Amino acid sequence: MRKVEKHLFKRSAAFVMLIAVIASVLFPFYSAMADPVIPQPYDPKPETVKPGEYKPNPTLPKGDPANPNSSGSNSQPATSGGQGGNGSGGNGGTNSSNSPxxxxxxxxxxxxxxxxxxxxMGYASFIDAVRTNGFSWKDFYFNRAGIARGILNFIPGEAGQWAGLVGDTWDGVDKGIQTYAQYQNFRHVQSLVRGSQAVRDLGQVADQALSYSQAVGQAGYALTKLGKGLAIADIAISGGETIFHTYKAFTTDGQESTDYAFKALASGGSALFSAGVLVGPTPVGVGLMVVGGIAWGIGTIYKHRDTIKKVANKAKDAVKSAWNTVKGWFS
Incomplete structure (x- = not known):
């Protein structure tokens, strides 16, 4: 076991170092890849302004030294107003696109x-699981899957939107698998609790809660100190994002406020899910994972709503095309 663990440690360490080297080389070029700008040839096209006929304002007294441009001229105010509108509109769009x-x-x-x-944290969690319960392909998969999904977040542009949808869909499936596994563990723990209650004739709520805690340890589902620390760190990261998103949701307006509200829902759901993992296979733990998973799913679906619409439209077009092809065979 020591040899296997030592060999596994070396392989995992080498893998982490390889990822770190790749990240240090590629990440500096990310900003240059995200928004490529293709220079266009300068082609000036000056607008020709034809001065209109001056018509004095009849409401002004004769000999008034007012600027003729402020009078009822038909063409001059239109020209000034048009230039002002283009300038303010262009600046507004630039400010919104260049917002921090x-x-x-x-x-x-x-x-x-x-x-x-x-x-x-993923590597430490995997090593902790190996030292506690031995090597498991399930733990190995969840560790490598988390790294792969993290890499997908760095793909820029429109391809990054599709990669983000794939990664979050993948994450949602894994959350469902983890929740179901936690529920199965809870069923086992519940049978131990009910057995102990039948033998010792326990019926008080406090004793029942304590019995659940003891049963989790007896069944071998309790997290180690390192595992608990990693779960708490994960809660802290998601919780910090939730606080920031909630603050922005209340301090912004319109669509931006709505976007931050759903971001807060997703990050808050992730924090609840991690809290359920920390509590373990108990009624509270499973409940936190279910509620957190649903909240995370709603916020994530809203995040990818535009990409999901594109997928739905392409699927609809594909079905129509296939249907028309089939109809053509019998016409």
Missing amino acids: QAWDDALWYKTLKFTVKDLG
């Missing part, structure tokens, strides 16, 4: 989160 990027969407935070959570 939120820190939770910035490259530095994605890199930090990937390094700490997916690489560091």
Whole structure:
């Protein structure tokens, strides 16, 4: 077992170092890849302005030294107003597009989160599981799947939107698998609790809760100290994002406020899910995982709503095309 564990440690360490080297080489080019700008040749097209006929304002007294441009001229105000509208509209669009990027969407935070959570915490959790229960392909899969999904978050542009949808769908499936496994463990723990209650004739709520805690340990489902620390760190990361998203939801307006509200729902759901993992296979733990998973799913679906619409439209077009092809065979 020592040899297997030592060999596994070396392989995992080499894998983490390889990912870190690749990240350090590729990430500096991310900003250059995200929004490519193709220079266009300069083609000036000056607009020809034809001055209109001056018509004095009849409401002004004769000999008034007012600027003729402020009078009832038909063409001059239109020209000034048009220039003003274009300038303010263009600046408004530029300001909105160049607005400061939120820190939770910035490259530095994605890199930090990937390094700490997916690489560091994921690797530590996997090693902790191997030392406690031995090597398991399930633990190996969940560790490598988390790293793969973290890498998908760095794909820029429209391809990144599709990659994000794939990664979050993948994550949702894994959350469902984890929740079902936790429920199966809860069934086992519940049978131990009911057996102990039948033997010892326990009926008080406090004793029942204590019995659940004892049964989790007896069944071998309790987290180690390292496992609990990693779960708490995961809760802290998701909880910090939830606080920020909630604050922005109340301090912004319109669509931006709605977007942050659903972001808060997703990150809050992730925190609840991790809290359920920390509590373990108990009624409270399973309940937190179910509620957290649903909240995370709603917020994530809203996040990818535009990409989901594109997928639905393409699927609809594909079905129509197939139906028309079949109809053509019998016409």
